[in-house]
Amino acid sequence: MRSDSGLAVTQYESIQARLQQAVEQHAGRLQEHLAAGDWAAAAQLVDQINDIRNQSLYEEVAKLTRELHSAILDLQIESGTPHAQEMSQINDVNERLNYVMNMTEKAANDTMDLVEASAPLVNYISYEAQSLTADWQRFTRREMPLDEFRDLARRVEAFLLRSLHDSDQMSAHLNDILTAQSFQDLTGQVIKRVTELIGYVEDSLARMGGMARTVDLVAGIEHDPETLQKSSQPRQSDSRGEGPQIRADKGEDVVSNQVDVDDLLSSLGL
Amino acid sequence: MNKNMKILIVDDFSTMRRIIKNLLRDLGFTNTEEADDGSTALPMLQSGNFDFLVTDWNMPQMTGIDLLRAVRADERLKHLPVLMVTAEAKRDQIIEAAQAGVNGYVVKPFTAQALQDKIEKIFERVNG
Structure with a gap:
């Protein structure tokens, strides 16, 4: 324009x-x-x-x-006209951004549910494999009595069966984690629409x-240029914070990673 | 480090609280409680015998930096170790947090390793 x-x-x-x-x-x-x-x-x-x-x-x-x-x-933000509420694209933007919030939150929670469900399966495999390895080594060194070996054989069979079942479960969880990332596509489309509207x-x-x-x-x-400038100055920063730095590598007063934070803190004696 | 210590996690986003809670559990800390804002966290701290506070900065009612200041101003809480886990990454803000008495500062997005390092460092200093 x-x-x-x-x-x-x-x-x-x-x-x-x-x-x-x-x-x-x-x-x-x-x-x-x-x-x-x-x-x-x-x-x-x-x-x-x-x-x-x-x-x-x-x-x-x-x-x-x-x-x-x-x-x-x-x-389409004129108030007082009939259907102003329905027509308002700004209102629509709010709804869209809420949708993005909900989608990302749901994806994060779904992913964490699946990770939490997977952790015990991995833990069991790790724990039981360690225990079986120790006993198996005793067996190969011929240090194991026969009745104990029968018990070991039963445990190995149980371990194999459970590993089969759990690895199926694990790969199902991994697939579900993968599909939970589809929020990126959907929210990306919505954000693109919102960006277009903001440009408009x-x-x-x-x-x-x-x-x-x-x-x-x-x-x-x-117009008095001074008054104009004053009114367009950004608000003073308060304790509220600013949220994530979108372009952390561009700002001079912004740290770009944890190493920078640690350097700054250690220069302050922390 | 006492793995049974009582930790309060303060963040307005439930997913972030859950991530931190899970990471802490992985590190062996299972005694955790959650608050979604400084104004709900402060009464919990005052009555709850917490050993460690992990807080976000940007929250709706009472911010993390104000919570930190309130903790340092409270006779019974002023020695509580505080780790800030936040997206706020301006140098001025980090200096502000350090001046307010923060014990550690982790910028989001962060790794499990970063969280572990900071917690270990804080308790080395506190216990050392």
């Missing part, structure tokens, strides 16, 4: 051009009236020029109002900004 300031200037120029034309048209006659000392006629001409200026202003303001209205309609909102706001500039130009309003 970089062309908006250009648009504003063009609109301003068209008013200027009409005004200039009017002044040029009337200038010759104005001089004639002045030379002749006809003040009443000269004043009338000045009034006519002023009327042209005012007329242009009214027209511009009317045009701007219409454009502003359509920009607001585009944003930004464009609409830039258009409105362009219109505001045109109003300023036409009406001859000037």
Whole structure:
């Protein structure tokens, strides 16, 4: 929407051009009236020029109002209109982002459920394999009495059967962990839509900004740059924190990993 | 290190509490409790004989840094070891936490190893 300031200037120029034309048209006659000392006629001409200026202003303001209205309609956040709630894309964004929150939370919990269910299976295999290995070594060194060997053989068989069953279970869990990652695709699509909408909102706001500039130009309003700057300054940081650093490698006042944190802390004596 | 020590995990996201709880269990610490915010954690700490606090920074009601300050200001809690596990990664914030008296600082996303290292380091110092 970089062309908006250009648009504003063009609109301003068209008013200027009409005004200039009017002044040029009337200038010759104005001089004639002045030379002749006809003040009443000269004043009338000045009034006519002023009327042209005012007329242009009214027209511009009317045009701007219409454009502003359509920009607001585009944003679909106008309150008071019927179905405003249903139409609101911002409202829709909230729902979409909630969906992302829920999906990611569910995926995290599903994955942790499966990891927790898998841990005892692995633990059993590890524990029983250790115990069997020790006894098996005793057997190969011929240090095991026959009745103990019969017991060992039963344990080996039980271990093998259970390993078969548990490894099936484990691979089912691994598959489920894999499919739980499908949230990435779904939430990715939703976030992409939201990003598009934000870009669209930004464009609409830039258009409105362009219109505001045109109003300023036409009406001859000037803003104090200091006040504008002050109002657009970011809020002071409080204890609330800022959340994850999205571009940790770019900020100078941001640590990019745990090693940096440890270095900083040890420089502080921690 | 006493594996039976009572640990309070404070984070507003239940999944993160669960991850930390699981990692602590893997390290042998099973005596854990959870709170979702500084304002619910503080009364638990004041009445619960906790040995160790693991807290997030950014939480809705009372933040982790405010919880840390409240702990350090409380006569009975001021020596409680506190580990901050947080996504806050600005240098100023880490310095702020250090000045408030944090014992360790882990930035998210973190590894199980990082968590273990920090906990061991904290208790080496506390016991040493």
